[in-house]
Amino acid sequence: xxxxxxxxxxxxxxxxxxxxxxxxxxxxxxxxxxxxxxxxxxxxxxxxxxxxxxxxxxxxxxxxxxxxxxxxxxxxxxxxxx
Numbered sequence: 001x002x003x004x005x006x007x008x009x010x011x012x013x014x015x016x017x018x019x020x021x022x023x024x025x026x027x028x029x030x031x032x033x034x035x036x037x038x039x040x041x042x043x044x045x046x047x048x049x050x051x052x053x054x055x056x057x058x059x060x061x062x063x064x065x066x067x068x069x070x071x072x073x074x075x076x077x078x079x080x081x082x
Contacts, residue, residue, distance in 0.1 A: 014044040 005012070021040040025033035 010044075010048060014041070017044060 017040050018037045021036035022033050025036035
């Protein structure tokens with residue numbers, strides 16, 4: 001359970017932010033809730049894109065060391081299909 005919470009934490013955060021935007025916008029009525037949810041969704045997508053950046057996979061250890069050497073945060077996620 002904790003694994004899934006960690007794996008989908010950004011999706012959960014985005015859903016909660018959109019629900020909050022809907023609740024806040026619903027008080028004003030009209031198109032405001034829809035625009036608020038769309039704005040928050042686009043904002044969260046832009047932040048995620050900015051944080052992620054770069055390639056999503058590397059082919060060898062030298063590429064990993066090069067990515068680390070640029071001074072940007074690098075997440076190394078090792079997994080197995082077995």
